[in-house]
Amino acid sequence: MPRFEAGTVWLAGAGPGDPGLLSLLTLAGLRRADRVVHDALIDPRVLALAGPGAVLEEWGKRGGRVSPRQDAITARLIELAGQGHRVLRLKGGDPLVFGRGAEEALGLAAAGVPFRLVPGITAGIGGLAYAGIPVSAGGVAGGVALVTGHGPDGALPDEIDRLALAPVLVVYMGLGHLAALSQRLIAAGRDPAETAALVEAAATPGQRVVETKVAALAEAAAAAGIKAPALVAVGPVVALRARLDWWRPETEG
Numbered sequence: 589m590p591r592f593e594a595g596t597v598w599l600a601g602a603g604p605g606d607p608g609l610l611s612l613l614t615l616a617g618l619r620r621a622d623r624v625v626h627d628a629l630i631d632p633r634v635l636a637l638a639g640p641g642a643v644l645e646e647w648g649k650r651g652g653r654v655s656p657r658q659d660a661i662t663a664r665l666i667e668l669a670g671q672g673h674r675v676l677r678l679k680g681g682d683p684l685v686f687g688r689g690a691e692e693a694l695g696l697a698a699a700g701v702p703f704r705l706v707p708g709i710t711a712g713i714g715g716l717a718y719a720g721i722p723v724s725a726g727g728v729a730g731g732v733a734l735v736t737g738h739g740p741d742g743a744l745p746d747e748i749d750r751l752a753l754a755p756v757l758v759v760y761m762g763l764g765h766l767a768a769l770s771q772r773l774i775a776a777g778r779d780p781a782e783t784a785a786l787v788e789a790a791a792t793p794g795q796r797v798v799e800t801k802v803a804a805l806a807e808a809a810a811a812a813g814i815k816a817p818a819l820v821a822v823g824p825v826v827a828l829r830a831r832l833d834w835w836r837p838e839t840e841g
């Protein structure tokens with residue numbers, strides 16, 4: 589394992605939930621950090637793996653609540669590193685997939701703070717595996733687009749229209765605009781009857797999956813009471829879940 593030097597920041601991913609999905613590097617960072625600055629979404633079972641001397645600080649975005657400004661989070665990381673701490677900045681999933689990890693790393697780079705990027709398993713790939721949905725499958729789908737449903741102004745971003753016809757489309761942070769999402773995908777040429785799924789709290793004990801059609805995302809989510817964090821998956825791979833749904837709550841740790 590690389591040394592975790594004093595005065596440096598590791599910007600690490602914690603995966604979608606199950607602590608078994610942490611990388612050995614992220615686990616080493618958790619054990620050795622003396623400050624853990626984490627997102628609101630981090631699974632409590634993951635935080636429990638921090639070393640006994642570590643001080644935990646929750647600094648993250650949480651939908652619907654007052655969130656710290658992004659520049660305040662980056663400033664805090666720079667401050668803690670400047671004080672000589674080993675700082676683990678822990679984010680859900682992969683820090684560089686819709687996690688603002690790039691913004692924070694750019695801030696550290698600009699401030700001259702040494703950092704390491706530690707990838708994690710992103711919810712839109714590894715989390716879907718827990719729902720029995722592979723993001724690619726031979727002869728079924730050979731391409732996947734990961735897209736955010738939350739543009740800079742909070743609405744669905746233009747990327748949705750540009751990526752709408754990807755063989756498999758995985759939408760993060762899309763729950764707020766499901767009716768508009770269906771409409772934009774259909775307008776771009778997607779079949780309204782194509783299989784789709786909503787996956788809530790993937791890889792956690794509370795995981796729930798609702799299978800539906802492209803045209804019915806909002807109705808299906810409302811009927812099941814789907815809450816964040818949740819993903820939308822669209823494409824022929826969703827139908828493979830009928831044979832690949834391996835997850836059982838009773839066997840999870």
Ligand code: SAH
Nearest residue numbers: 681682685687710711760761789790817818
């Ligand atoms: N960096 C994270 C994504 C952060 S954006 C990653 O790589 O996974 C937050 C969004 O990620 C949520 O709104 C949701 O769409 C998705 N998400 C994160 N964890 C999830 C989980 N366990 N189950 C379902 N969706 C999840």
